[in-house]
Amino acid sequence: MIDIDVTLDRGTGFKLSAQFTAPDSGVTALFGRSGSGKTTIIQIVAGSVQPNQGRVQVGDEVFVDVEKGINLPIEKRRVGYVFQDARLFPHLCVDSNLRYGQRRAKHDHSISFDAVVDMLGIGHLLKRRPHTLSGGERQRVAIGRALLAQPRLLLMDEPLASLDEQRKQEILPYLERLRDDLRLPILYVSHSIEEVLRLADTVTALKDGTMIASGPLADVLSRTDLAPVLGRFDLGTILDCTVKAHDTNLSLSTLSFADGELRVPLVDRRVGSPVRARIRSRDVSLCLSRPIDVSVTNRLAGTIGSIRKEGGPYANVEVVLPHGKLQSLVTLESVERLAFEEGMPVWAMIKAVAVDSRSPNFPLQDEPFTPPAHSAAPALRLVAGRSHPPEPE
Amino acid sequence: MLLTPEEWTAVALSLKVAFWSTIWSMPPAIVVGWILSRTEFPGKGLFDGFVHLPLVLPKVVVGYILLLTLGTRGYLGQFLYEWFGISLMFTTAGATVAAAVVSFPLMVNAIRLALDGVDRGIETAARTLGASRLDAFFTVTLPLMTPGILSGALISLASALGEFGATITFVSNVEGQTRTIPLAIYSATHMPDGDAMALRLTAVSVVLALSALVLAEMADRRIKIALGRI
Numbered sequence: 084m085i086d087i088d089v090t091l092d093r094g095t096g097f098k099l100s101a102q103f104t105a106p107d108s109g110v111t112a113l114f115g116r117s118g119s120g121k122t123t124i125i126q127i128v129a130g131s132v133q134p135n136q137g138r139v140q141v142g143d144e145v146f147v148d149v150e151k152g153i154n155l156p157i158e159k160r161r162v163g164y165v166f167q168d169a170r171l172f173p174h175l176c177v178d179s180n181l182r183y184g185q186r187r188a189k190h191d192h193s194i195s196f197d198a199v200v201d202m203l204g205i206g207h208l209l210k211r212r213p214h215t216l217s218g219g220e221r222q223r224v225a226i227g228r229a230l231l232a233q234p235r236l237l238l239m240d241e242p243l244a245s246l247d248e249q250r251k252q253e254i255l256p257y258l259e260r261l262r263d264d265l266r267l268p269i270l271y272v273s274h275s276i277e278e279v280l281r282l283a284d285t286v287t288a289l290k291d292g293t294m295i296a297s298g299p300l301a302d303v304l305s306r307t308d309l310a311p312v313l314g315r316f317d318l319g320t321i322l323d324c325t326v327k328a329h330d331t332n333l334s335l336s337t338l339s340f341a342d343g344e345l346r347v348p349l350v351d352r353r354v355g356s357p358v359r360a361r362i363r364s365r366d367v368s369l370c371l372s373r374p375i376d377v378s379v380t381n382r383l384a385g386t387i388g389s390i391r392k393e394g395g396p397y398a399n400v401e402v403v404l405p406h407g408k409l410q411s412l413v414t415l416e417s418v419e420r421l422a423f424e425e426g427m428p429v430w431a432m433i434k435a436v437a438v439d440s441r442s443p444n445f446p447l448q449d450e451p452f453t454p455p456a457h458s459a460a461p462a463l464r465l466v467a468g469r470s471h472p473p474e475p476e
Numbered sequence: 477m478l479l480t481p482e483e484w485t486a487v488a489l490s491l492k493v494a495f496w497s498t499i500w501s502m503p504p505a506i507v508v509g510w511i512l513s514r515t516e517f518p519g520k521g522l523f524d525g526f527v528h529l530p531l532v533l534p535k536v537v538v539g540y541i542l543l544l545t546l547g548t549r550g551y552l553g554q555f556l557y558e559w560f561g562i563s564l565m566f567t568t569a570g571a572t573v574a575a576a577v578v579s580f581p582l583m584v585n586a587i588r589l590a591l592d593g594v595d596r597g598i599e600t601a602a603r604t605l606g607a608s609r610l611d612a613f614f615t616v617t618l619p620l621m622t623p624g625i626l627s628g629a630l631i632s633l634a635s636a637l638g639e640f641g642a643t644i645t646f647v648s649n650v651e652g653q654t655r656t657i658p659l660a661i662y663s664a665t666h667m668p669d670g671d672a673m674a675l676r677l678t679a680v681s682v683v684l685a686l687s688a689l690v691l692a693e694m695a696d697r698r699i700k701i702a703l704g705r706i
Contacts (some may be wrong), residue, residue, distance in 0.1 A: 103537070129600075129604055131604075158606050172616055174620060183602070184606050187605060187607055212704050213704060245662075
């Protein structure tokens with residue numbers, strides 16, 4: 084468990100105050116706009132910034148406790164820090180960069196050089212100098228360097244922010260693999276909701292140096308009251324599902340969740356794997372009677388919860404399912420024409436589902452680190468079923 | 477050869493004094509440069525001024541201060557003589573001290589600039605990878621500031637080769653001991669038939685200066701390529 088409770092006042096008008104815990108495995112996203120204090124928090128955890136008050140504890144080791152006068156030096160904290168700008172050593176080749184931390188990790192070599200090089204696909208770069216690498220390659224080497232220092236915690240400060248879209252897509256699968264294969268807790272700073280949705284299990288949201296929410300991703304991001312603070316994005320509904328079956332003839336997979344099943348384009352995950360389904364509000368339309376002769380496969384019965392007016396001609400209608408909720412974006416005109424009101428039984432028709440692979444909250448294997456069998460293919464294979472449906476009618 | 481034995485002595489002495497004064501002043505210059513670049517403390521301005529004093533004072537004054545402190549009757553000089561039997565007066569060691577003191581601020585400035593240019597974020601990265609402060613300094617900071625150290629050494633060499641005022645005031649003009657090229661030229665101009673000697677030593681000075689500049693430029697290029705800056 085990572086336990087953070089710190090305040091910082093730099094005397095320049097910026098104040099930071101955060102109290103949250105992060106689990107021992109999986110990705111905890113520190114999410115917020117730039118200037119919200121995300122990076123400062125991981126600098127405090129790393130030890131390059133000192134808090135005015137409070138403490139940081141990782142596992143049973145206290146990193147800093149201002150009241151008790153404890154302050155572990157940076158090099159003793161064993162945090163793997165991946166910086167936004169890579170910060171490779173320009174005078175050393177990739178190989179020496181990777182081994183810099185490994186040589187200094189005296190006792191522990193459970194994360195092996197070959198496994199990391201293999202997992203990150205940087206074997207062909209070992210003799211090169213950092214300035215000859217592309218941005219994406221640099222970031223992969225930086226991740227490898229941090230891992231080989233045998234950290235007990237990985238801190239990632241917007242590792243994708245300085246990369247273009249194509250490079251981001253190149254790195255993301257590696258990050259997913261990192262999350263799924265290692266038992267390391269990861270604190271991941273990001274202002275991109277896309278990255279957070281794809282990688283995180285737990286979210287701590289910050290605004291102007293103040294923590295405004297912290298908890299499991301679905302809980303935090305479905306809080307509609309935070310939407311104006313976190314920025315406007317069509318978050319919709321997040322459903323934690325399990326892969327139930329594959330039908331290769333129809334190229335469909337069946338996902339099951341608390342309130343039923345979803346049929347989605349084939350997902351590249353074994354039956355029984357946990358996955359995260361995301362349904363944009365605009366991809367959910369509502370029907371008062373059981374829809375029969377429509378092309379939409381995924382239909383769920385529920386009752387109307389709250390109806391909230393959105394900007395423009397739209398309203399957000401919450402559909403209450405037996406165990407969860409579903410957000411639907413419809414026009415105000417439809418709300419009026421069909422006389423929607425709270426408690427009305429309704430059918431939700433889901434036109435598109437995006438499926439992200441999801442990290443198990445428990446280690447898959449007993450070995451500390453083994454590269455996955457499919458390590459040669461860094462493509463976007465872990466994400467399936469993402470489609471781009473038309474605008475809402 | 478082209479030069480008389482007396483002239484060869486002066487050239488060899490100049491090179492020796494310049495070389496050793498540069499070597500000896502480098503470690504303290506790195507420490508002082510680091511203090512000026514990386515620390516804040518009350519009285520830093522005064523410290524900075526003190527370090528730069530030899531640069532702004534007339535060199536004769538610097539030489540006279542050295543005479544007062546390190547001369548046989550100076551506090552430090554007496555101590556050195558009585559405890560270690562070392563006397564700097566009229567010796568090559570004394571000339572080396574004079575050259576080192578005069579060129580010290582120039583070296584410090586070059587090193588300080590180099591340190592200012594080393595990204596402290598990279599040092600932090602080294603520390604998160606398990607390197608102590610000292611370890612990070614020697615394995616990351618120092619290699620990255622080699623171009624600055626090199627240019628500092630070059631400036632120091634040049635300044636030591638040209639040192640005149642402090643040397644002649646502190647350790648006088650003794651052939652084979654303290655008579656470097658500038659002092660030899662000065663002596664030659666006072667001799668009735670010294671014009672030829674002064675001219676030859678002037679030519680040597682020009683050749684030395686040029687080759688030092690060219691060598692430094694070549695080394696600088698190589699280092700920058702190694703550091704990935706070109």
